[in-house]
Amino acid sequence: MSELLLRAQNLTKRFGGLAAVGGVSVDLWRNQIHAVIGPNGAGKSTLTNLLSGDIAPTSGSITLGKQDVTGWAPERIARQGLGRSYQKTNIFLPFTVWDNVLLAAQSRERQQPWNPMVWLRAAGKYAAAQQRASRAIELAGLQNRRTAVASTISHGEQRQLEIAMTLATEPQVLLLDEPLAGMGVAEAERMVELLLRIKPEHAMLLVEHDMDAIFTLADHLTVMVNGQVIASGTPAEVRADAGVQAAYLGEEHA
Amino acid sequence: MSIASAHLEHLPRSVQFTLALALAALLLFPQVGTDFYTQMVTRMMILAIFAMSLDLLQGVTGLVSLGHAAYFGLAGYVLAFAMPPSEPVSLWWTLPLAVLGSAVGALVIGFFVVRTHGIYFIMVTMAFAQMVFYLVFDNKALGGSDGLYINFKPTLELGSWVLLDLDKKASLYYLTLGAMLLVYAFLRRLLWSPFGRALSGIRVNEHRMRALGYSTFGYKLSAFTLAGALAGLAGYLWGVQTGYVNPELMGFHMSAHAIMMVILGGMGNFAGAIVGAFSFELVLHVFKDLPRIGQVELGKHWQLWMGLFIVLVVLWAPRGLLGLIAQATLRLGRSKAS
Numbered sequence: 198m199s200e201l202l203l204r205a206q207n208l209t210k211r212f213g214g215l216a217a218v219g220g221v222s223v224d225l226w227r228n229q230i231h232a233v234i235g236p237n238g239a240g241k242s243t244l245t246n247l248l249s250g251d252i253a254p255t256s257g258s259i260t261l262g263k264q265d266v267t268g269w270a271p272e273r274i275a276r277q278g279l280g281r282s283y284q285k286t287n288i289f290l291p292f293t294v295w296d297n298v299l300l301a302a303q304s305r306e307r308q309q310p311w312n313p314m315v316w317l318r319a320a321g322k323y324a325a326a327q328q329r330a331s332r333a334i335e336l337a338g339l340q341n342r343r344t345a346v347a348s349t350i351s352h353g354e355q356r357q358l359e360i361a362m363t364l365a366t367e368p369q370v371l372l373l374d375e376p377l378a379g380m381g382v383a384e385a386e387r388m389v390e391l392l393l394r395i396k397p398e399h400a401m402l403l404v405e406h407d408m409d410a411i412f413t414l415a416d417h418l419t420v421m422v423n424g425q426v427i428a429s430g431t432p433a434e435v436r437a438d439a440g441v442q443a444a445y446l447g448e449e450h451a
Numbered sequence: 452m453s454i455a456s457a458h459l460e461h462l463p464r465s466v467q468f469t470l471a472l473a474l475a476a477l478l479l480f481p482q483v484g485t486d487f488y489t490q491m492v493t494r495m496m497i498l499a500i501f502a503m504s505l506d507l508l509q510g511v512t513g514l515v516s517l518g519h520a521a522y523f524g525l526a527g528y529v530l531a532f533a534m535p536p537s538e539p540v541s542l543w544w545t546l547p548l549a550v551l552g553s554a555v556g557a558l559v560i561g562f563f564v565v566r567t568h569g570i571y572f573i574m575v576t577m578a579f580a581q582m583v584f585y586l587v588f589d590n591k592a593l594g595g596s597d598g599l600y601i602n603f604k605p606t607l608e609l610g611s612w613v614l615l616d617l618d619k620k621a622s623l624y625y626l627t628l629g630a631m632l633l634v635y636a637f638l639r640r641l642l643w644s645p646f647g648r649a650l651s652g653i654r655v656n657e658h659r660m661r662a663l664g665y666s667t668f669g670y671k672l673s674a675f676t677l678a679g680a681l682a683g684l685a686g687y688l689w690g691v692q693t694g695y696v697n698p699e700l701m702g703f704h705m706s707a708h709a710i711m712m713v714i715l716g717g718m719g720n721f722a723g724a725i726v727g728a729f730s731f732e733l734v735l736h737v738f739k740d741l742p743r744i745g746q747v748e749l750g751k752h753w754q755l756w757m758g759l760f761i762v763l764v765v766l767w768a769p770r771g772l773l774g775l776i777a778q779a780t781l782r783l784g785r786s787k788a789s
Contacts (some may be wrong), residue, residue, distance in 0.1 A: 289656055299648075300648055304663045304665050310646055311673045318644050
């Protein structure tokens with residue numbers, strides 16, 4: 198059995214009277230992709246934001262590795278080994294591809310913003326961070342775009358860059374919020390290949406609408422509707438679930 | 452055009468060349484200029500240090516402080532209190548003390564203000580600066596609205612050897628020039644350190660920085676404190692040059708002028724802040740000397756002309772005067788090549 202890297206139990210987030218996420222539990226194992234699907238407004242992004250610490254849960258607990266990280270600030274959770282990408286591309290548009298990834302890689306160096314010695318040392322002199330950045334750029338297949346400014350590259354490349362930045366922080370757990378959104382067929386294929394390539398070292402949560410990609414990638418599938426989990430299991434089990442077919446998957450996958 | 456190039460973080464060679472020429476002129480200036488103009492340029496260089504310190508917040512980190520003058524004035528007051536009325540004291544300990552005073556002030560105030568964002572940050576920095584202003588303004592023991600005199604220039608000696616006699620206008624000029632160059636070199640280097648890169652990242656997308664694992668609070672507070680300390684260096688030199696301090700140094704106008712200088716010259720690269728401070732003072736001088744036409748004293752309404760001037764620069768040169776220099780020299784290079 199592979200290693201359990203993240204366990205969320207009974208996560209609930211209420212906005213006023215509305216439970217955007219109500220009592221959801223998720224386990225993420227190394228070398229496994231756990232996909233979450235559901236219609237718009239099902240609470241998938243809220244769940245991702247809860248796990249990354251972007252919003253604090255109303256109740257429930259999150260354990261990352263052996264550490265209880267419930268209620269931690271996002272930067273602390275990130276340093277504990279969790280990386281995420283965003284549904285809406287969230288990169289540093291004015292910077293070059295390389296500077297984006299280097300900035301991400303640099304976050305794993307000791308952070309001492311108050312130390313005057315750190316103010317005077319050139320960013321290029323941190324060899325370990327440079328290596329992390331190079332490796333992430335190659336993994337994501339962006340080695341030919343290093344000097345391009347992020348705002349000028351294609352949408353698909355921006356999504357790849359988003360993943361490269363996340364990888365440069367060398368996380369154990371990856372939360373990917375619709376990495377295939379808005380991509381062409383060829384770009385989507387490349388992204389699926391990339392995710393398969395990085396899968397062995399990571400535990401992944403994948404929020405996605407592209408059902409072909411899901412059935413190619415996912416080891417475990419959770420279906421959410423209105424903040425609740427209505428089915429969870431292997432893709433084959435979920436596909437066979439009559440309730441899910443009615444609520445979400447529709448005829449073509451039945 | 453990307454924001455990075457809008458910020459001219461990498462100075463084009465043409466701009467570097469222009470700046471080098473300007474530096475040569477600054478080095479020679481006291482040899483040819485009168486005392487009056489030597490003093491005026493000294494004042495410009497002091498304001499350039501002040502503007503650079505603000506640029507670290509405004510241009511690099513994206514934090515628009517409307518209360519930066521508080522740290523400028525604070526150091527001047529520390530000097531005024533450190534200088535006894537009867538004899539001069541050394542720069543060796545009054546300068547570090549004054550800079551430390553400003554740094555501590557910025558650290559304490561920064562602890563509260565860097566938690567806020569956007570418009571709230573602007574308002575809270577201004578509110579704190581106004582508090583400091585009125586604390587001094589309403590307090591006779593701190594000099595009140597009249598301010599305090601600084602009867603002597605600090606001494607700058609090594610053993611019994613006088614390094615610089617700051618009573619001489621040219622000596623103070625060169626001390627200020629040296630300080631300006633040091634601050635510029637320091638900040639340019641800082642810009643390309645991981646610390647500087649992180650500050651730029653915070654300007655562009657703070658939320659993403661946190662998701663990457665950066666504790667942005669520590670970065671912003673460090674930047675705020677450092678900016679306060681450098682503003683203090685400028686304020687100290689101001690106190691030395693003018694021989695007195697008053698609450699206006701901490702006032703709203705002083706803070707607003709610094710913002711205008713940074714915008715005028717071009718944000719985020721420190722060279723622009725220097726260009727902005729020099730041109731702001733120069734243009735101010737010209738506008739104040741405008742003649743009387745009929746019943747209208749044009750010079751009296753300098754603030755109106757200054758306002759118009761800033762609006763025109765913002766509209767026509769969004770990268771500031773430094774951006775204009777970059778453009779002009781680029782065009783010149785092209786026409787020569789063809």
